[in-house]
Ligand SMILES: Cc1ncc(COP(=O)(O)OP(=O)(O)O)c(N)n1
């Protein structure tokens with residue numbers, strides 16, 4: 053079966069060198085499995101060294117392109133970049149308003165291109181146009197992605213201040229429009245390149261090492277098109293941005309020298325290289341999360357089937373079937389026997405030579421000398437990871453997508469859980485099931501870096517397909533606790549997981 057790619061519309065200028073502009077957008081979208089359709093705003097005569105001439109298309113032709121595409125198929129997402137005249141800015145605002153009203157689920161990213169990064173004569177747009185961009189477009193877009201120069205020109209706010217100060221000065225814009233600001237750090241001078249995603253309540257930084265490379269043409273176009281492509285695939289903004297940053301790092305590493313100036317970026321494909329994943333930072337993050345030291349390692353030979361159970365009785369049952377990793381997940385913090393249950397769970401783990409994790413209660417887990425603790429994303433904001441690490445406990449962390457994986461990975465945990473893969477009855481999940489394709493991508497990204505555990509809706513029928521994605525372990529609740537015969541279900545689930553090892557390794 054052929055899978056239909058998501059459709060993105062790129063509204064911008066033709067770059068005759070094809071290093072940037074719509075030509076770069078086409079290559080990026082295609083590299084990321086999207087079908088790119090274009091609305092040309094201008095033709096530019098440029099090469100790798102200079103912009104020689106810019107000629108806007110007529111208003112009539114601009115409108116005809118929108119209408120022609122709209123008559124056919126609506127897009128999954130839209131990227132707007134170079135708008136060379138006030139007339140085209142206003143027309144674009146009109147079309148975006150219409151798109152937002154008729155197709156509210158369509159994501160819109162605005163990359164306010166004003167100049168090319170070539171060496172000479174690089175202006176693409178007159179200053180008078182810049183002034184009207186925010187006025188007309190900000191209310192219609194989900195994300196605006198200026199670089200430092202564009203940011204300063206558009207807002208008059210200096211980019212040379214702390215991110216907290218910049219955030220405070222954007223208050224007036226947040227009051228006008230809920231659009232997020234992605235302030236790109238590519239033109240900065242520090243040895244790290246941080247892109248800040250800002251909204252009224254939060255500041256999240258995506259940090260990569262600043263690479264000393266010279267083939268950097270089209271970096272801004274490529275980043276915003278990668279962002280819009282991932283959004284078109286249905287990733288939420290934080291995941292899409294994490295992936296876009298990983299993509300641009302890969303693209304910068306694979307740039308090619310074509311022409312006498314800076315050459316174009318490479319097109320590295322779906323981001324599956326752990327080295328390219330950004331570090332996630334935020335001024336509001338729990339300071340206790342940065343231990344800077346890895347957590348104690350798991351025994352990879354004792355992963356496989358990972359039952360998650362809510363009582364010591366269940367734990368004893370599964371361990372007796374020979375599983376070597378399990379979790380005690382008691383959701384009632386007022387359970388009067390909590391400490392005793394945790395002690396019994398630890399004793400069972402020792403008796404069966406198994407890796408037993410305690411969900412949530414990290415202080416008790418430390419006090420009682422547990423093998424490890426499992427924490428969710430919200431727990432990370434309050435737990436003292438430094439203490440857990442210093443006590444030598446293993447740490448497992450729940451994640452639900454690329455952003456949380458990047459955040460978890462910088463903590464260097466003992467394993468990363470990936471969920472939920474299928475719909476589950478066991479827990480109300482705020483996010484959508486991830487499915488097998490995403491799981492396989494995560495497993496590839498993390499292979500050999502940190503052990504992985506898949507969780508959520510995994511039944512006997514689905515186990516083989518999950519195991520074949522390459523995850524190290526499969527966590528499940530109801531496939532065991534609701535089985536007619538939980539003992540034999542545990543043994544047979546364990547055997548099915550282990551048999552993928554024989555086939556695949
Ligand atoms: C192996 C494994 N993966 C994920 C979870 C979920 O943990 P968390 O996000 O903390 O949610 P609750 O379990 O607390 O509902 C898990 N327990 N184990």
Ligand SMILES: Cc1ncsc1CCOP(=O)(O)O
Nearest residue numbers: 472476478508509528529530
């Ligand atoms: C605790 C948890 N975290 C993510 S999904 C899930 C529940 C898994 O239960 P089941 O295997 O019954 O779907």
